[in-house]
Amino acid sequence: MSIVETEAGLTAEQRAAIEAMAGHYDDKRAACIEALRYVQGHYRWVSDRHLAEVAALLDMSRADLDGVATYYNLIFRRPVGEHVIFLCDSISCWVMGREAVNAHLCKRLGIQPGETSKDGAYTLLPIVCIGHCDHAPAMLLDDELHGDLDAVRIDTILGIQP
Amino acid sequence: METPLTNNIRPDREPLDIEGYEQAGGYRAVRKVLGGMAPADVIEAITQSKLRGRGGAGFPTGIKWSLVPKDLAASGPHYLVVNADEMEPGTFKDRLLLEGDPHQMIEAVIVAAYAIQAETAYIFLRGEYFLAERRLRRAVGEADARGYLGTNILGSGYDLAVHVHASGGRYICGEETALLTALEGRRAVPRAKPPFPQTSGLWGKPTVVNNVETLCNVPHIINNGADWFMGLGRGEDGGTKIYGASGRVRRPGSWELPMSTPLCEIIEEHAGGMRDGYELRGVLPGGLSTSFIMADDIEVKMDFASVEKVGSRLGTGAVIVLDQRTCPIGMLRNLEHFFAQESCGWCTPCRDGLPWVERLLAGIEAGEGEMDDLDILEQHVKFLGPGRTFCAHAPGAMAPLASGLKYFRAEFEQHIHEKRCPWNEAH
Ligand SMILES: Cc1cc2nc3c(=O)[nH]c(=O)nc-3n(C[C@H](O)[C@H](O)[C@H](O)COP(=O)(O)O)c2cc1C
Ligand code: SF4
Ligand code: FES
Numbered sequence: 001m002s003i004v005e006t007e008a009g010l011t012a013e014q015r016a017a018i019e020a021m022a023g024h025y026d027d028k029r030a031a032c033i034e035a036l037r038y039v040q041g042h043y044r045w046v047s048d049r050h051l052a053e054v055a056a057l058l059d060m061s062r063a064d065l066d067g068v069a070t071y072y073n074l075i076f077r078r079p080v081g082e083h084v085i086f087l088c089d090s091i092s093c094w095v096m097g098r099e100a101v102n103a104h105l106c107k108r109l110g111i112q113p114g115e116t117s118k119d120g121a122y123t124l125l126p127i128v129c130i131g132h133c134d135h136a137p138a139m140l141l142d143d144e145l146h147g148d149l150d151a152v153r154i155d156t157i158l159g160i161q162p
Numbered sequence: 163m164e165t166p167l168t169n170n171i172r173p174d175r176e177p178l179d180i181e182g183y184e185q186a187g188g189y190r191a192v193r194k195v196l197g198g199m200a201p202a203d204v205i206e207a208i209t210q211s212k213l214r215g216r217g218g219a220g221f222p223t224g225i226k227w228s229l230v231p232k233d234l235a236a237s238g239p240h241y242l243v244v245n246a247d248e249m250e251p252g253t254f255k256d257r258l259l260l261e262g263d264p265h266q267m268i269e270a271v272i273v274a275a276y277a278i279q280a281e282t283a284y285i286f287l288r289g290e291y292f293l294a295e296r297r298l299r300r301a302v303g304e305a306d307a308r309g310y311l312g313t314n315i316l317g318s319g320y321d322l323a324v325h326v327h328a329s330g331g332r333y334i335c336g337e338e339t340a341l342l343t344a345l346e347g348r349r350a351v352p353r354a355k356p357p358f359p360q361t362s363g364l365w366g367k368p369t370v371v372n373n374v375e376t377l378c379n380v381p382h383i384i385n386n387g388a389d390w391f392m393g394l395g396r397g398e399d400g401g402t403k404i405y406g407a408s409g410r411v412r413r414p415g416s417w418e419l420p421m422s423t424p425l426c427e428i429i430e431e432h433a434g435g436m437r438d439g440y441e442l443r444g445v446l447p448g449g450l451s452t453s454f455i456m457a458d459d460i461e462v463k464m465d466f467a468s469v470e471k472v473g474s475r476l477g478t479g480a481v482i483v484l485d486q487r488t489c490p491i492g493m494l495r496n497l498e499h500f501f502a503q504e505s506c507g508w509c510t511p512c513r514d515g516l517p518w519v520e521r522l523l524a525g526i527e528a529g530e531g532e533m534d535d536l537d538i539l540e541q542h543v544k545f546l547g548p549g550r551t552f553c554a555h556a557p558g559a560m561a562p563l564a565s566g567l568k569y570f571r572a573e574f575e576q577h578i579h580e581k582r583c584p585w586n587e588a589h
Contacts, residue, residue, distance in 0.1 A: 024325045026365055027365060033347060058347075072331050073331035089496075090497075091252055091482055095493065128500060129253070132254060133252050133480070
């Protein structure tokens with residue numbers, strides 16, 4: 001899947017964008033989280049090569065930047081599928097039956113949470129409350145919120161005919 | 163009933179653009195303060211209103227601002243940081259304000275930044291709020307183009323740049339000192355207080371961190387005055403509050419209501435009461451890190467002092483409802499899983515204690531617990547309590563647990579004695 005793309009380095013345009021982000025702060029490294037998410041926006045995850053490039057642009061050591069990258073939930077240091085499903089596992093969603101939704105997603109995708117489907121289409125991950133508790137259970141599919149989930153809604157979202 | 167914070171928010175949440183916002187009276191507060199109020203007068207107006215922080219702790223906003231040093235030449239630049247990290251489970255009020263009326267946020271930032279003489283402001287936004295991010299960035303662009311941001315704003319000589327910072331996602335980033343560490347591009351570990359951010363915050367410079375909802379009140383106070391604001395509340399605290407309710411209520415949602423609206427009214431009138439077949443047993447009144455309030459105390463007024471009187475905290479005002487068909491031990495296990503996972507790992511009681519708590523609760527829920535486990539849980543309540551850990555994360559995690567051990571003692575013992583979860587089959 002994404003292996004081919006990530007062999008390439010960052011483009012000149014991408015490097016310039018990261019440098020512009022650094023200009024918003026008194027200290028360059030303050031842009032590092034934004035920069036990693038930006039890289040991820042283009043390549044879906046942050047490879048070692050890209051991590052090293054961002055570190056150099058922001059005057060950080062690779063180990064330092066990797067420490068930051070691995071701390072945050074939204075930065076992926078391993079390849080993920082074309083789409084990422086973040087299913088909320090916090091309280092209101094749990095009360096409203098997120099376990100059943102999780103089980104249904106696992107069955108449909110043939111994976112466990114933390115895994116990517118064989119066709120590379122979906123990665124399923126748990127996430128803490130996404131502020132959609134009045135429509136629990138809720139999930140993010142890439143950057144789209146979906147709420148009031150049940151098996152039928154999941155099938156519709158995944159494009160599976162009943 | 164006035165609803166200043168949500169007046170412009172439409173049911174579909176499609177926000178006003180800058181023209182619409184101006185037509186609705188927007189940016190009047192900016193004109194007023196830049197047109198002739200001294201920064202100290204702005205601080206005084208907010209102090210008079212007795213506005214208290216809506217991020218959970220209820221600290222008086224005017225007082226917080228007044229702690230920022232006045233001598234810019236000596237202190238170096240000041241910063242305003244908006245805490246838009248909203249990750250307290252069950253809470254969804256700031257998202258409403260950010261998505262529904264982004265210009266209100268920008269206007270509030272300008273007024274607050276001017277009051278503390280900051281020339282740079284950061285909106286620290288939780289990374290999962292993609293829609294809010296798009297709308298905020300658009301609003302910043304529009305405000306910039308209209309001359310409300312940038313240099314010499316409206317000819318006043320005051321300069322301000324606003325940047326939206328999307329977080330990498332960790333609950334602890336919401337704690338104000340961890341937030342500053344995160345904003346500096348580091349792992350979000352909290353800092354010792356004192357020094358407080360007002361004197362030594364972002365890059366060691368004077369910094370004010372305020373919650374989204376807190377700040378959104380500011381332009382309205384400037385426009386309408388302190389007395390008006392005080393009059394909005396139904397009790398001691400002024401203003402409105404965005405309350406929320408989730409769980410097995412008929413109409414989960416969030417509503418801007420007078421401060422001190424009773425809990426029963428929020429649940430019965432606004433959330434429509436419980437769904438058929440469900441009874442309310444208790445609630446977490448203000449997000450996950452507050453203690454349970456049981457059905458007997460349902461008439462409590464939802465303000466800072468009243469909620470404390472029944473042993474809990476107003477927190478974020480996001481009410482999470484526990485019904486009789488949900489296992490309270492399972493609920494505690496779910497929420498301690500959250501706290502264990504989101505510990506930043508800096509101090510030992512929290513880093514090692516919370517996973518232990520989670521394991522014990524999971525064991526009890528699965529019917530493998532022993533009576534001694536309850537003593538170990540009680541010990542954790544003590545050793546992870548206020549003052550025992552580096553920040554308030556662990557004490558926050560202990561609040562629901564301590565109250566759970568008290569109110570659900572019978573259910574704990576039932577799980578242990580019957581070696582099963584009584585709710586498992588019934589569910
Ligand atoms: C673990 C933890 C998480 C917090 N998360 C948030 C948050 O997501 N949003 C917020 O506004 N305040 C949060 N707070 C409170 C902040 O530390 C701080 O009190 C608040 O931003 C101050 O703003 P206010 O005075 O306007 O309420 C959190 C506190 C702790 C201890
Ligand atoms: S209490 Fe927990 S979150 Fe706070 S500093 Fe200690 S380990 Fe980190
Ligand atoms: S608890 Fe799931 S969205 Fe809030």
